[in-house]
Amino acid sequence: KAGVTQTPRYLIKTRGQQVTLSCSPISGHRSVSWYQQTPGQGLQFLFEYFSETQRNKGNFPGRFSGRQFSNSRSEMNVSTLELGDSALYLCASSLFNGNEQFFGPGTRLTVL
Amino acid sequence: QKEVEQNSGPLSVPEGAIASLNCTYSDRVSQSFFWYRQYSGKSPELIMSIYSNGDKEDGRFTAQLNKASQYVSLLIRDSQPSDSATYLCAVMGRAAGNKLTFGGGTRVLVKP
Numbered sequence: 001k002a003g004v005t006q007t008p009r010y011l012i013k014t015r016g017q018q019v020t021l022s023c024s025p026i027s028g029h030r031s032v033s034w035y036q037q038t039p040g041q042g043l044q045f046l047f048e049y050f051s052e053t054q055r056n057k058g059n060f061p062g063r064f065s066g067r068q069f070s071n072s073r074s075e076m077n078v079s080t081l082e083l084g085d086s087a088l089y090l091c092a093s094s095l096f097n098g099n100e101q102f103f104g105p106g107t108r109l110t111v112l
Numbered sequence: 113q114k115e116v117e118q119n120s121g122p123l124s125v126p127e128g129a130i131a132s133l134n135c136t137y138s139d140r141v142s143q144s145f146f147w148y149r150q151y152s153g154k155s156p157e158l159i160m161s162i163y164s165n166g167d168k169e170d171g172r173f174t175a176q177l178n179k180a181s182q183y184v185s186l187l188i189r190d191s192q193p194s195d196s197a198t199y200l201c202a203v204m205g206r207a208a209g210n211k212l213t214f215g216g217g218t219r220v221l222v223k224p
Contacts, residue, residue: 043214056211103155
């Protein structure tokens with residue numbers, strides 16, 4: 001069974017731009033969660049989607065948004081990029097709520 | 113107080129020895145506990161999950177959970193140089209939906 005895939009793997013943007021990251025979960029998994037990892041803050045939860053509905057959201061500004069499609073694929077969007085948004089963005093999928101989460105390879109975003 | 117706390121390390125162990133990693137958490141209603149391994153530049157990889165008090169063994173790994181003490185640990189037996197990585201403790205609470213709260217990770221170095 002194929003794992004979680006994320007595209008693109010690397011991204012370089014400048015301040016003020018916006019970016020869209022994509023995640024395809026493991027086949028059959030309906031829950032997709034997004035995390036941000038930085039050296040200073042570690043791994044922090046962004047949001048979680050299940051059956052196209054956002055069920056949980058972390059403490060991030062409204063510039064961070066996401067959505068999930070009927071095939072469970074998910075996208076996250078960051079608008080008006082700031083230097084501090086430079087991070088590894090990780091997507092994780094699980095069968096359902098409370099189950100084990102499996103991470104994709106991540107998208108490394110650099111904001112210049 | 114951080115929600116999930118781990119000693120940052122590095123924890124240096126000789127090859128063949130037992131590595132013992134500890135994690136404490138603050139939310140008493142937490143229900144699910146996970147250990148992830150993360151190699152430098154890679155995404156977290158799930159190695160153990162534990163949901164009830166006691167020990168759970170999987171190959172060279174043993175997870176131990178004590179909900180009364182709000183403590184979860186990971187033992188790595190017969191440590192190998194390939195076990196050198198950062199080990200992340202993650203906790204999921206009933207009230208937090210599918211959100212994983214991560215500790216800062218413990219860096220393990222296995223010396224030949």
